[in-house]
Amino acid sequence: MSISPVTIVCYLLGISAVVGLNAVILVWLERKVAGHMHFRYGPMEVGPHGLLQTLADGIKLLGKQFLVPDAADRPLFLLAPVVSLVPIFVAMVPLPLGETLQAWELNIGLLLVVALGLLNTLGILLAGWGSNNKYALLGGSRAVAQILAYKIPLLLCILTIIMMAGSYSLRQIALAQKDGWYILYQPLLFIIYIVTITLETNRSPFDFSEAESELVAGFHIEYSAMGFSLFFLAEYSYMFIAAALASILFLGGWQGPFLPGPVWSLLKLYGIIFLLMWFRWTFPRLRIDQMLHLGWKILLPLALVNFLVTAGVLAL
Amino acid sequence: MSAPPTYSLESTDNGNFLLNLGPQHPGTHGVLRVVLQMDGEYILAADPVLGYGHRMQEKIAENMTYLQALPYVCRMDYLGAMSYSLAWVCAVEKLCSFEVPERAVHVRVMACELNRIASHLLWWGAYLLDLGAFTPFLQAFADREQILDLLEYITGSRLTYCYFRFGGLAADVDDVFLRRVEDFVTGFRQRLPRYHDLVTGNVIFHHRSKDVGVILPFEAAGYGVTGPCLRGSGFAYDVRKCEPYSGYDRFEFAVPAEQEGDCLARYNVRMAEMEQSLAIIEQAVATIPDGPYRARVPRVIRPPAGEVAMAVETPRGELVIFMVSDGSTRPCRVKFRVPSFANLSIFARLARGQLLADALAILGSLDMVIPEVDR
Numbered sequence: 001m002s003i004s005p006v007t008i009v010c011y012l013l014g015i016s017a018v019v020g021l022n023a024v025i026l027v028w029l030e031r032k033v034a035g036h037m038h039f040r041y042g043p044m045e046v047g048p049h050g051l052l053q054t055l056a057d058g059i060k061l062l063g064k065q066f067l068v069p070d071a072a073d074r075p076l077f078l079l080a081p082v083v084s085l086v087p088i089f090v091a092m093v094p095l096p097l098g099e100t101l102q103a104w105e106l107n108i109g110l111l112l113v114v115a116l117g118l119l120n121t122l123g124i125l126l127a128g129w130g131s132n133n134k135y136a137l138l139g140g141s142r143a144v145a146q147i148l149a150y151k152i153p154l155l156l157c158i159l160t161i162i163m164m165a166g167s168y169s170l171r172q173i174a175l176a177q178k179d180g181w182y183i184l185y186q187p188l189l190f191i192i193y194i195v196t197i198t199l200e201t202n203r204s205p206f207d208f209s210e211a212e213s214e215l216v217a218g219f220h221i222e223y224s225a226m227g228f229s230l231f232f233l234a235e236y237s238y239m240f241i242a243a244a245l246a247s248i249l250f251l252g253g254w255q256g257p258f259l260p261g262p263v264w265s266l267l268k269l270y271g272i273i274f275l276l277m278w279f280r281w282t283f284p285r286l287r288i289d290q291m292l293h294l295g296w297k298i299l300l301p302l303a304l305v306n307f308l309v310t311a312g313v314l315a316l
Numbered sequence: 317m318s319a320p321p322t323y324s325l326e327s328t329d330n331g332n333f334l335l336n337l338g339p340q341h342p343g344t345h346g347v348l349r350v351v352l353q354m355d356g357e358y359i360l361a362a363d364p365v366l367g368y369g370h371r372m373q374e375k376i377a378e379n380m381t382y383l384q385a386l387p388y389v390c391r392m393d394y395l396g397a398m399s400y401s402l403a404w405v406c407a408v409e410k411l412c413s414f415e416v417p418e419r420a421v422h423v424r425v426m427a428c429e430l431n432r433i434a435s436h437l438l439w440w441g442a443y444l445l446d447l448g449a450f451t452p453f454l455q456a457f458a459d460r461e462q463i464l465d466l467l468e469y470i471t472g473s474r475l476t477y478c479y480f481r482f483g484g485l486a487a488d489v490d491d492v493f494l495r496r497v498e499d500f501v502t503g504f505r506q507r508l509p510r511y512h513d514l515v516t517g518n519v520i521f522h523h524r525s526k527d528v529g530v531i532l533p534f535e536a537a538g539y540g541v542t543g544p545c546l547r548g549s550g551f552a553y554d555v556r557k558c559e560p561y562s563g564y565d566r567f568e569f570a571v572p573a574e575q576e577g578d579c580l581a582r583y584n585v586r587m588a589e590m591e592q593s594l595a596i597i598e599q600a601v602a603t604i605p606d607g608p609y610r611a612r613v614p615r616v617i618r619p620p621a622g623e624v625a626m627a628v629e630t631p632r633g634e635l636v637i638f639m640v641s642d643g644s645t646r647p648c649r650v651k652f653r654v655p656s657f658a659n660l661s662i663f664a665r666l667a668r669g670q671l672l673a674d675a676l677a678i679l680g681s682l683d684m685v686i687p688e689v690d691r
Contacts, residue, residue: 034450034451037451038450038451038454038455039454039455039458040454134333134335135335138357138672141356142357204448204449205448205520207448211448211673212342212448213342213343213445213446213447213448213676214343214672214673214676215672216341216342281450281451282449282451282514283448283449283518283520284444284447284448284449284515284518284520284521284524285447285448285449285520285524285673286520286523286524287523287524287671287673287674288357288671288673289671290523290524
């Protein structure tokens with residue numbers, strides 16, 4: 001298949017717009033959700049209900065000095081935020097947000113998204129190692145321990161869905177749910193998936209690699225200005241991707257009555273993101289060993305049993 | 317005295333490393349520095365380094381008249397300042413044998429217990445913050461704000477009060493205050509179950525606090541741990557009950573104690589204490605008599621030569637003020653036995669062998685106020 005350079009530029013622009021707007025909206029939403037859970041309003045000053053607050057913060061961060069500590073490993077330190085952010089642009093390519101709203105239909109789209117999701121941890125590890133800071137290093141090493149514990153249950157969840165839909169294509173998986181969303185057949189799997197994406201996106205109660213009260217800021221402790229904002233952007237974009245995957249794998253993607261496809265997509269997606277925010281502002285943080293226990297001894301067997309049972313039922 | 321140990325923050329030969337926790341760290345709630353020897357995430361040894369907030373409070377008190385020193389003592393524990401004020405005035409009153417009018421006794425108890433609830437609320441929020449939950453902090457602040465408003469109404473200040481005077485109070489309270497206190501007690505009783513809903517029953521919270529940082533009873537006694545930390549280890553020791561002062565024997569309240577000695581036990585003790593404080597406040601409001609709010613005492617306090625030790629239960633534990641008078645207008649020697657200092661002494665023992673995350677949970681459960689440790 002040949003694609004003209006113009007198309008690629010258009011795709012890139014479109015995806016950049018999604019990444020940027022999503023971050024602006026999510027940061028605002030997070031602060032609003034947090035505010036209302038705390039008996040406060042959250043940002044109110046810039047724009048109506050503080051909508052432009054994130055933009056103002058972004059401009060502020062752009063104007064700040066980017067410091068590289070003397071002791072840091074300079075190439076790694078500079079590379080880390082980029083490694084975190086760039087895979088997002090690729091991972092968004094196969095995501096279908098509507099019947100016709102998809103950058104590129106790939107027959108292995110799901111695998112691509114899952115594989116690129118791994119690179120976020122690499123970015124965190126690079127930041128932790130390159131900062132030459134003990135807190136950052138602890139954060140980086142925690143991220144590595146964490147990825148081993150959640151990726152396998154996550155892959156088992158995805159395998160089960162692939163088995164049910166009979167395709168690696170995200171579009172085909174969504175279309176396979178025309179008659180009934182997979183969440184109805186696999187409620188347990190949905191719960192496991194939500195837990196693993198909370199782990200994947202590094203959010204409370206599993207925000208080990210930044211763990212403010214323990215590691216101050218964890219892996220991004222030494223990052224200022226744009227370095228910090230790139231990590232921030234990456235975090236919220238991974239949330240977007242993880243929630244989009246959840247809506248496609250379990251909630252039928254863009255399909256729904258009355259409203260147009262993209263609206264349904266965004267509704268489901270932001271509903272799941274709201275759930276993640278709700279977790280963050282409600283639960284205390286688990287301890288790292290308890291999280292490993294959860295990943296290896298609870299999520300993995302459950303996902304495995306669920307996988308085998310599903311396989312058995314499908315074979316019958 | 318040996319020279320203070322020096323630390324090199326370079327890695328040691330065997331792969332262990334030293335981690336400097338503080339003096340600026342969100343988990344230490346103040347200028348406490350703990351040097352940790354770490355093996356990965358595990359703590360091999362912890363060594364608290366004190367003195368960043370040392371202000372020579374004892375020496376300052378010795379260079380001032382009894383009344384002048386009164387505002388200073390509250391600066392030590394800015395979260396339980398009322399109890400410090402009370403300890404100072406009670407010590408002087410004991411030395412001079414002043415009588416305190418009934419009305420003043422009731423208001424003092426009310427103010428101290430309100431302050432205790434405020435302190436425990438802040439601890440509740442900050443402890444959950446240590447465990448990584450942000451919301452409880454602001455929920456607690458909403459209620460604490462009401463207490464601060466109440467205390468501001470009678471004392472004029474929000475944290476470091478100077479409201480008590482020798483022989484009574486600086487000013488009387490009015491009926492508006494009493495009614496507002498009653499309203500607060502009713503309202504807060506209704507809101508306490510929400511605190512339990514949000515946190516106490518949470519599975520993650522239980523995982524993080526149960527069997528973590530267990531203080532054995534003999535250790536608690538040996539290290540001089542007092543307050544909720546001691547009561548969490550099975551001793552129902554509360555100065556308000558064991559050596560009643562300032563009319564605490566007039567009120568009925570229980571001394572909650574737990575047997576386990578872990579962070580959860582200390583948490584439960586503090587939660588139960590808030591309810592007991594509410595009961596005390598309720599009784600104080602119901603039985604407050606009319607009458608003078610201050611006894612007639614000499615304008616210049618010149619206690620007879622002698623010494624006095626006054627023990628008070630602050631929100632953090634037992635505070636003892638030991639004071640020697642030589643008959644002049646200034647104390648000859650003052651010694652504060654502060655609860656946080658003794659409670660911190662057990663931290664090194666508790667943190668050994670724990671994960672970093674647990675060490676911070678333990679530190680949080682001890683409820684430190686660092687200026688009080690450093691004084």
